[in-house]
Amino acid sequence: MNTATVHTTPRPALLPTPPATAGLTLEENTHALLDRAAAQVAAGQAVAAFRLLTPPLSALWSEARATGQAEAMRHWCASHPLHALVMQDPFTHRAVTKPRGYAGDAVMMDFIYDGRPPAGTSVVGAEVFGATTRAGMGLSVRYRRQLLQSLIDDTVVRHERARVLSVAAGHCRELQGCLVEQPGFGGEFVALDQDPLSCQEIARVHAGHAVRVVNQGVRELAGSAQGSVLADALGRFDLIYSAGLYDYLPDALARRLTRRLLAMLRPGGRVLIANFVPGGSGRGYMELFMDWTLVLRTEAQMRELAAASGAAHASTFADPQRNVVYAELWREAPEAI
Numbered sequence: 001m002n003t004a005t006v007h008t009t010p011r012p013a014l015l016p017t018p019p020a021t022a023g024l025t026l027e028e029n030t031h032a033l034l035d036r037a038a039a040q041v042a043a044g045q046a047v048a049a050f051r052l053l054t055p056p057l058s059a060l061w062s063e064a065r066a067t068g069q070a071e072a073m074r075h076w077c078a079s080h081p082l083h084a085l086v087m088q089d090p091f092t093h094r095a096v097t098k099p100r101g102y103a104g105d106a107v108m109m110d111f112i113y114d115g116r117p118p119a120g121t122s123v124v125g126a127e128v129f130g131a132t133t134r135a136g137m138g139l140s141v142r143y144r145r146q147l148l149q150s151l152i153d154d155t156v157v158r159h160e161r162a163r164v165l166s167v168a169a170g171h172c173r174e175l176q177g178c179l180v181e182q183p184g185f186g187g188e189f190v191a192l193d194q195d196p197l198s199c200q201e202i203a204r205v206h207a208g209h210a211v212r213v214v215n216q217g218v219r220e221l222a223g224s225a226q227g228s229v230l231a232d233a234l235g236r237f238d239l240i241y242s243a244g245l246y247d248y249l250p251d252a253l254a255r256r257l258t259r260r261l262l263a264m265l266r267p268g269g270r271v272l273i274a275n276f277v278p279g280g281s282g283r284g285y286m287e288l289f290m291d292w293t294l295v296l297r298t299e300a301q302m303r304e305l306a307a308a309s310g311a312a313h314a315s316t317f318a319d320p321q322r323n324v325v326y327a328e329l330w331r332e333a334p335e336a337i
């Protein structure tokens with residue numbers, strides 16, 4: 001394996017200190033926090049409620065996990081009146097009920113991108129929706145789409161017949177307004193996802209574009225040590241990216257897949273992968289109220305993943321909200337790029 005060259009961003013503390021009142025137990029502090037949030041949501045101040053709720057809830061949740069009180073804290077949250085209020089939010093509700101089998105499907109991503117609750121949402125539900133889809137984590141997902149859009153455009157401009165692969169594409173909303181949609185685009189964009197409904201949506205929206213939809217899972221793409229029939233069939237790419245997938249992958253599969261993606265690059269091509277970090281301010285709300293638990297990775301773990309996957313050069317950076325870390329990987333050393 002080559003020695004990875006790594007650039008990193010400075011790493012400030014991600015979570016504020018818990019606002020725990022001295023002398024109160026974890027349970028008392030949690031109840032006080034949830035009581036205040038429920039009163040504010042009921043009074044029509046959901047955005048303010050979430051601004052005050054999410055960072056300290058994450059800090060208290062860290063404390064609960066570190067002190068063996070995780071199950072107890074789950075119970076305090078599930079039985080608190082705030083729970084019924086936030087379940088009126090379609091974003092929270094869909095994460096909990098998991099109609100596609102997991103939280104964080106492409107429909108939930110659309111809630112974040114659109115910022116509009118579906119028809120029939122209650123007033124309280126719409127207000128909470130405005131807070132949950134526009135909180136730190138929602139902003140990170142919107143930023144991620146903008147970043148991907150810029151990266152795709154950059155690739156299309158740099159390469160005459162650019163080939164781009166999105167792994168776990170969802171609805172591929174980052175393509176909207178991209179140079180890939182322009183008639184002059186002479187390359188190919190390949191969108192791969194396991195979910196047939198998501199694939200249908202991409203095919204519908206991009207029927208007139210050079211977009212190919214592949215309804216396959218990443219295990220097939222990663223293949224085995226002997227190779228991957230799917231990867232061979234898809235060919236080589238100038239840009240391969242994956243957003244919203246690594247947060248669900250165990251380390252072994254993440255490494256195997258990354259190694260495969262690097263092998264699928266054309267000379268000078270790059271891979272970009274994104275992962276939520278453990279210290280994000282929305283973690284407590286996601287895990288306690290949305291039943292949405294991700295495989296979180298620190299910037300150091302992303303560097304390790306890059307090195308273990310055989311990248312010759314890797315660069316990591318965090319988003320402005322410091323919720324997501326990105327790793328950009330190259331197969332060749334920098335001087336060859």
Ligand SMILES: C[S@@+](CC[C@H](N)C(=O)[O-])C[C@H]1O[C@@H](n2cnc3c(N)ncnc32)[C@H](O)[C@@H]1O
Pocket residue numbers: 104105106109167168169170171172173192193194195198216217218219242243244245248
């Ligand atoms: C959080 S969404 C992200 C969608 C899109 N990349 C975005 O940023 O909006 C996760 C997507 O990963 C897909 N996915 C999850 N596990 C997968 C797997 N094993 N193989 C292929 N796709 C997968 C899901 O179907 C879903 O569309």
